[in-house]
Amino acid sequence: MSEKISALRSIHSEAAFLSENGYYGEYGGSYIPEILVPAFTEIKEHFEAIRQDDAFWQQYCALLADYSGRPTPLTYADRLTRHFGRARIYIKREDLNHTGAHKLNNALGQALLARKMGKTRIIAETGAGQHGVATATVAAKLGLSATIYMGREDMERQYANVFWMRRLGAEVIPVDYGSQTLKDAINEALRDWVSNFETTHYVLGTASGAHPFPSIVAYFQSIIGIEAKEQILRSAGRLPSRVYACVGGGSNALGVFQAFYPHEEVQLIGVEAGGQGKESGRHASRIAFGEGKPGVAQGYKTLFLQNNEGQMNDTFSIAAGLDYVGVSPILANLSERGRIQFSAATDAEVIEALEIVMKTEGLIPALESTHAFAGAFRDIAESSKSDIFIVNMSGRGDKDIFNIAEGLQDEEWKAFIHRKNAQFEA
């Protein structure tokens, strides 16, 4: 335990992704309405304090270990490796974290932070519903009340998660305007927060938003990379050649990249949602397609998909969790500095990659996480047998059964839904 604490602390001393002034190159900052200034001051002070607080870390690490089931394994994907016959592929299994995704690492950390600040209520936005479920879960575990904002379209895409959030005791509020996706859920959570900050902490789920949220989320997610680095050194005796992670806002990518960041020889690759491809205009790739432009919205400066006048574009992806108009300012900066490469996987490539992973490894990655696999598969032909790829499987795909069945055009499933429907109507 104390080893883990000191490993977490070492991230802080390396200060890879922590920023005192909130800027990562030209990106980041804190463009917040005046009413939120006291709330941000409070968070900054407490975040600073908990980083030095042994009791806090003991509690956090104990919950990660005994409640969430960490460390998650790093699985050697032998059949997948043989399938391509090139680089050895290892999979970081965030799907085995409690609630089935990496999201709990951050939700737990921030919920403990909220309790430290004397808040009794937490609110969150959610896209795929994983962060919503994680927040609802920690709220139940820590005795806080929770409200989750979710775009109406995302609720339809991820109804199983809506069901679980409500059953876990959280209030789920549909967001009915805009593109009805993640960005709109963030706006609505911010509106709640400006009215209720005295009792409420906003558990932002991704490494975006106003300072210090990118730092906080990257910090709590850094456990993924810390474990993965230890695990790969132990099992392969060396660092990987490449690490792949999907990028929506950027929380799982920053989580896994952080520990490898100081090792220049390790290539870090973020895979965005290519949707129906660059030409279609229906995608959520801010960096790989080169279409994101610097802008200021939702409290921070980053690359946004926007028109010439600064109105945000609608984004598209098969994966609700990647369907976001901005990107972590930390990633925007690391991309500009050339430390992280970006690619985008289309919906079709994702479905194809998913079938390969399911059949060779018996794993069902979330559609979000499958983007990371698709990115790795695209590059693998150029690799050699002496290379090692780590793919961060940020979450499990059971939640996606409706979308995956649709993507795979599974006739049996469709027939089952018809029967179920008839049964309810009877």
Added chain:
Amino acid sequence: MKNGKHLSTEKTPSSKLSLAERITGTRTSGKSIQLMTHQILGYPDFETNYEMIRLFHESGVDLVELQLPFSEPIADGPIFLRANQASLANGTTTLKCLEFAGRVASDFPEISFLFMTYYNIVFQYGIDSFVKECATIGIRGLIVPDAYPEESDKFLEACREYNVEPIMIATPYTPDERLAYLSEQTGGFLYCAARKGVTGSKTAFGKETDEFLTRVRSQAKTPIAVGFGIQSEEDVRFLHGKCDIAIIGTQLLKVLEQDGLNGVKRFLKSLAVLH
């Protein structure tokens, strides 16, 4: 004040005066509290915006806040949010807004026109060009709630260079030290949000408002405006003698949507008693 009375009391050409001078000038002319109203440009359409402003002018409204719509208006409540999005869906652009603003500023010179928008609109236009354009077309101040002053050096510099006032927002939760800072940074007037939350819901004006405004008065170097949740003559009367400007935003849009321009006329008449 009778309709259009400000026309006859003008001595110095008002266009030469600074925003604060225009505000205090009207005060010394006997008006005890001024009214600032609001329009979301392009909603329901520019023609209605123009008719609304004509009514404001007839009723003796002193300042009008013209909001340039943005797709992510985080400080706005549901009514303004939907109006922002409907306006954009109608095809409203920054250029159309600038053109319209130039027209009303020239047609109604007695009114001080301000822009309210979000930082990205200014940022994408080009901070310097945007503020310069405001000065050219007669916009006197800018309210940009997410242009957090510590982050917006370029914006504040441009405002000072072109003499377009950057209007800061204070809230009952703003500590004294920060209040002093905001009073220092703001130009024209200090915008006091009477409560937490977003635009459009009711404020219970009372002892807490009084305490807040007393605190503001002890620090402010400019006139003081109060907004967020002013819905009736009673609310305006409460603010009498406690601030210089009462801001009515969402309520006017509600009245327009429910009772049309005639409803707005009646509503403004109910407030005009105060003048």
